[in-house]
Amino acid sequence: AQTVTQSQPEMSVQEAETVTLSCTYDTSESDYYLFWYKQPPSRQMILVIRQEAYKQQNATENRFSVNFQKAAKSFSLKISDSQLGDAAMYFCAYRSRSNTGKLIFGQGTTLQVKP
Amino acid sequence: NAGVTQTPKFQVLKTGQSMTLQCAQDMNHNSMYWYRQDPGMGLRLIYYSASEGTTDKGEVPNGYNVSRLNKREFSLRLESAAPSQTSVYFCASSEWGRVGAFFGQGTRLTVV
Numbered sequence: 001a002q003t004v005t006q007s008q009p010e011m012s013v014q015e016a017e018t019v020t021l022s023c024t025y026d027t028s029e030s031d032y033y034l035f036w037y038k039q040p041p042s043r044q045m046i047l048v049i050r051q052e053a054y055k056q057q058n059a060t061e062n063r064f065s066v067n068f069q070k071a072a073k074s075f076s077l078k079i080s081d082s083q084l085g086d087a088a089m090y091f092c093a094y095r096s097r098s099n100t101g102k103l104i105f106g107q108g109t110t111l112q113v114k115p
Numbered sequence: 116n117a118g119v120t121q122t123p124k125f126q127v128l129k130t131g132q133s134m135t136l137q138c139a140q141d142m143n144h145n146s147m148y149w150y151r152q153d154p155g156m157g158l159r160l161i162y163y164s165a166s167e168g169t170t171d172k173g174e175v176p177n178g179y180n181v182s183r184l185n186k187r188e189f190s191l192r193l194e195s196a197a198p199s200q201t202s203v204y205f206c207a208s209s210e211w212g213r214v215g216a217f218f219g220q221g222t223r224l225t226v227v
Contacts, residue, residue, distance in 0.1 A: 004157075006157075009155070033214050035215065042220075043203065043220060043221045043223075044218065044220055044221075045158075045205065045207075045218035045221075047215050047216075050214055050215055052214070091157055091158065095214070100146065100163065100165045100171075101146045101148070101163075101165070101209040101216060102148065102160055102163055102173065103148075103150075103158070103160070103207075103216060104160075105150075105157035105158040105159070106157050107155055107156060107157045108155075108157050
């Protein structure tokens with residue numbers, strides 16, 4: 001069975017600085033997807049970025065980028081130029097390539113952004 | 116542009132009471148899911164429906180039942196609520212061959 005681990009329950013960053021959130025996962029599959037979801041206080045789950053395991057290039061979405069290390073089973077999220085609106089809980093998630101689409105989530109990391 | 120709609124948003128139940136959480140999506144997705152979110156544990160899959168007419172257990176199915184009423188709707192039922200079912204519940208949907216799930220706003224359920 002696959003597992004996802006986020007070892008940082010809480011992180012903080014100064015506004016305009018850069019922060020990296022860590023995620024490791026365990027799987028015996030070779031083809032899968034990885035995601036970062038943001039959950040602000042509104043409780044809404046927002047997809048931030050996704051990575052396909054067969055792609056070597058790291059995904060980037062504006063100020064958000066990932067460092068995908070397939071051999072190490074590591075998938076970190078880097079937030080550049082942090083903004084107050086980035087304050088939220090962030091979840092790392094794994095999905096097999098099968099059609100069921102089930103997501104396996106990590107425990108979450110709460111990010112605080114200091115003005 | 117509703118996406119995934121869950122009702123209710125908040126609910127307080129007494130131990131032993133029953134209730135049904137409703138979920139509907141307007142994106143014509145085949146797959147739908149119910150997750151629960153507990154502090155320090157992320158989201159865990161309760162049940163899912165890969166396509167209309169099918170349902171399967173997830174990681175934490177005990178104490179729940181589901182119904183895939185049609186392609187749009189997927190309900191979660193608690194037959195006899197227990198305090199351990201106090202949680203935030205999320206419904207989600209996704210499409211075959213596409214990546215990423217869309218989530219509803221969540222239901223905060225408290226069982227006293």
